[in-house]
Amino acid sequence: xxxxxxxxxxxxxxxxxxxxxxxxxxxxxxxxxxxxxxxxxxxxxxxxxxxxxxxxxxxxxxxxxxxxxxxxxxxxxxxxxxxxxxxxxxxxxxxxxxxxxxxxxxxxxxxxxxxxxxxxxxxxxxxxxxxxxxxxxxxxxxxxxxxxxxxxxxxxxxxxxxxxxxxxxxxxxxxxxxxxxxxxxxxxxxxxxxxxxxxxxxxxxxxxxxxxxxxxxxxxxxxxxxxxxxxxxxxxxxxxxxxxxxxxxxxxxxxxxxxxxxxxxxxxxxxxxxxxxxxxxxxxxxxxxxxxxxxxxxxxxxxxxxxxxxxxxxxxxxxxxxxxxxxxxxx
Amino acid sequence: xxxxxxxxxxxxxxxxxxxxxxxxxxxxxxxxxxxxxxxxxxxxxxxxxxxxxxxxxxxxxxxxxxxxxxxxxxxxxxxxxxxxxxxxxxxxxxxxxxxxxxxxxxxxxxxxxxxxxxxxxxxxxxxxxxxxxxxxxxxxxxxxxxxxxxxxxxxxxxxxxxxxxxxxxxxxxxxxxxxxxxxxxxxxxxxxxxxxxxxxxxxxxxxxxxxxxxxxxxxxxxxxxxxxxxxxxxxxxxxxxxxxxxxxxxxxxxxxxxxxxxxxxxxxxxxxxxxxxxxxxxxxxxxxxxxxxxxxxxxxxxxxxxxxxxxxxxxxxxxxxxxxxxxxxxxxxxx
Numbered sequence: 001x002x003x004x005x006x007x008x009x010x011x012x013x014x015x016x017x018x019x020x021x022x023x024x025x026x027x028x029x030x031x032x033x034x035x036x037x038x039x040x041x042x043x044x045x046x047x048x049x050x051x052x053x054x055x056x057x058x059x060x061x062x063x064x065x066x067x068x069x070x071x072x073x074x075x076x077x078x079x080x081x082x083x084x085x086x087x088x089x090x091x092x093x094x095x096x097x098x099x100x101x102x103x104x105x106x107x108x109x110x111x112x113x114x115x116x117x118x119x120x121x122x123x124x125x126x127x128x129x130x131x132x133x134x135x136x137x138x139x140x141x142x143x144x145x146x147x148x149x150x151x152x153x154x155x156x157x158x159x160x161x162x163x164x165x166x167x168x169x170x171x172x173x174x175x176x177x178x179x180x181x182x183x184x185x186x187x188x189x190x191x192x193x194x195x196x197x198x199x200x201x202x203x204x205x206x207x208x209x210x211x212x213x214x215x216x217x218x219x220x221x222x223x224x225x226x227x228x229x230x231x232x233x234x235x236x237x238x239x240x241x242x243x244x245x246x247x248x249x250x251x252x253x254x255x256x257x258x259x260x261x262x263x264x265x266x267x268x269x270x271x272x273x274x275x276x277x278x279x280x281x282x283x284x285x286x287x288x289x290x291x292x293x294x295x296x297x298x299x300x301x302x303x304x305x306x307x308x309x310x311x312x313x314x315x316x317x318x319x320x321x322x323x324x325x326x327x328x329x330x331x
Numbered sequence: 332x333x334x335x336x337x338x339x340x341x342x343x344x345x346x347x348x349x350x351x352x353x354x355x356x357x358x359x360x361x362x363x364x365x366x367x368x369x370x371x372x373x374x375x376x377x378x379x380x381x382x383x384x385x386x387x388x389x390x391x392x393x394x395x396x397x398x399x400x401x402x403x404x405x406x407x408x409x410x411x412x413x414x415x416x417x418x419x420x421x422x423x424x425x426x427x428x429x430x431x432x433x434x435x436x437x438x439x440x441x442x443x444x445x446x447x448x449x450x451x452x453x454x455x456x457x458x459x460x461x462x463x464x465x466x467x468x469x470x471x472x473x474x475x476x477x478x479x480x481x482x483x484x485x486x487x488x489x490x491x492x493x494x495x496x497x498x499x500x501x502x503x504x505x506x507x508x509x510x511x512x513x514x515x516x517x518x519x520x521x522x523x524x525x526x527x528x529x530x531x532x533x534x535x536x537x538x539x540x541x542x543x544x545x546x547x548x549x550x551x552x553x554x555x556x557x558x559x560x561x562x563x564x565x566x567x568x569x570x571x572x573x574x575x576x577x578x579x580x581x582x583x584x585x586x587x588x589x590x591x592x593x594x595x596x597x598x599x600x601x602x603x604x605x606x607x608x609x610x611x612x613x614x615x616x617x618x619x620x621x622x623x624x625x626x627x628x629x630x631x632x633x634x635x636x637x638x639x640x641x642x643x644x645x646x647x648x649x650x651x652x653x654x655x656x657x658x659x660x661x662x663x664x665x666x
Contacts, residue, residue: 172347172351173351173355175348176348176351176354177351177355179348179352179643179644179646179647179650180352180639180643180646181605181606181639181642181643183606184605184606184608184620184623184638184639184642185359187608187623187624187635187639188356188359188635188639189359190627191627191630191632191635192359192632268476271476272476272478272609275476275478275609275612276608276609276624277628278627288476288478291476291482294482295482295613298486298490299490301486301490301491303486306479306483307483310476310479310482313476313479314471314474314475314479317474318470318471318474321474322470
């Protein structure tokens with residue numbers, strides 16, 4: 001990773017790339033407008049999980065322009081699939097059947113041309129539930145990872161800047177945290193506090209904060225005394241400004257790669273918690289909870305109830321991991 | 332640095348880490364919102380029962396005093412009682428711990444057995460068939476949710492093909508005489524091959540599930556280090572000297588890779604000791620993880636804490652042992 005602080009005086013910032021009209025590329029503009037239109041529709045149309053949808057919307061707007069690789073003039077596959085997934089999570093639910101509608105007459109129907117993924121033991125459409133689950137799983141995953149970054153990154157940077165006792169205490173605490181098996185720790189906390197969506201987001205974030213703390217710490221440590229930081233300090237800038245404008249931007253790439261992996265983890269933890277019955281409340285369509293429903297049907301050979309939600313988890317997590325690999329390799 | 336001093340220093344770190352672990356467990360249960368008294372008596376209990384429990388647990392006393400009490404209990408090995416099983420938690424755990432160790436060990440052995448050789452082979456030639464295959468396998472292995480993989484394996488091998496028995500505990504046959512608590516090892520000691528077969532049949536699918544998910548990152552690490560080693564100077568020199576490829580790989584490259592890979596494998600094993608929860612749940616494997624989940628579902632809190640504490644401690648201890656072994660094996664760590 002190259003170390004640059006474009007805003008520091010005397011730094012060797014690369015010349016700004018040539019842009020088209022008023023600094024905005026037509027491709028970006030098109031993508032942004034299209035996303036906006038689609039997302040505004042998604043936000044206004046339908047009532048549940050508003051906060052999660054706002055998170056996903058913001059994310060889609062941030063990520064969408066990165067789909068196009070301007071240098072090689074191609075679409076980046078992993079990013080493209082990711083954006084497609086987020087869009088599917090946001091607007092997909094508007095076009096499916098009701099994921100909560102019980103239909104005992106059609107319970108445990110095999111997958112077919114009109115009911116693509118079959119129905120579960122209560123006759124609910126599994127396809128509709130998988131699509132609705134995407135909104136919840138991706139939403140919770142992104143929110144939890146974002147919260148962990150927001151807390152962990154400044155703490156890690158601060159640990160390096162302050163040094164001394166503060167640093168070693170933080171480090172020891174995060175080391176101890178990492179000795180805990182993530183899932184068991186999350187289970188323990190949920191059991192103490194009780195499950196609900198905000199609490200689940202909070203808990204998944206807590207168990208992931210030490211990851212960012214250590215990551216940021218190790219990335220900041222080598223550049224904290226770099227020339228551009230010293231220059232900024234000589235210029236009389238405040239510590240906070242130096243941190244936000246000169247140090248953290250250099251850590252961005254590493255954290256971004258980790259963020260993607262972390263969303264994947266968060267989704268896995270949420271699914272696992274729901275699978276053992278400590279996640280989302282019962283009728284809510286969530287992938288892990290759906291696999292749990294299918295677990296009981298498996299003895300009778302009804303494979304489709306558990307198969308499709310599990311594949312959805314696999315696909316989402318795989319995409320996020322691929323995305324992380326791409327980000328890491330472009331540094 | 333002499334070995335004794337090194338071990339001494341590591342033991343000090345160990346104490347600090349264990350202290351941190353106990354502190355976190357305490358904070359999680361006492362400081363977070365939610366009243367532990369309700370977890371013990373249930374939500375329907377009347378005022379006076381709750382009051383009594385609060386008094387017995389000392390929840391009405393200052394937080395520092397509570398912490399002192401909690402630490403005293405830990406030091407005397409008192410982890411509380413489980414009201415679901417009516418036993419002291421330590422007794423319950425003593426019965427279930429060997430089941431988890433057996434599963435974790437078997438899974439670790441299987442994971443190392445497939446992923447390390449595969450990693451070495453796939454690193455030898457970039458973009459070869461094995462390299463591409465390793466990409467796909469490790470990508471899926473890292474991403475697949477293990478509880479779902481367990482269900483799919485059960486569906487295919489137990490219910491459709493009938494290769495494996497249904498998941499109902501650790502053995503269908505006789506339980507071998509108790510020596511180590513590991514059924515497989517005990518039946519070997521007793522020389523009872525029927526019991527060994529029966530115990531292995533139950534063990535194979537849950538261990539396979541874990542071996543796939545934990546072997547995948549190990550495969551990536553092995554391949555990464557192997558690639559790095561193969562492009563290093565000493566390998567180039569060995570090539571220049573005309574040493575046969577086979578000998579270059581096995582005698583000059585692999586030993587260098589085994590060191591970082593063994594660290595990773597030890598971490599994986601430490602993780603497995605607390606990370607078998609979901610698989611134990613899917614396969615009804617009577618270990619610590621299933622104990623924890625059953626206890627949570629019965630609002631029985633002491634066992635959950637004990638399970639969390641136990642797995643964190645075992646992770647730290649496994650890691651410590653690995654560190655000391657490294658110190659003995661690798662001269663470079665002794666500076």
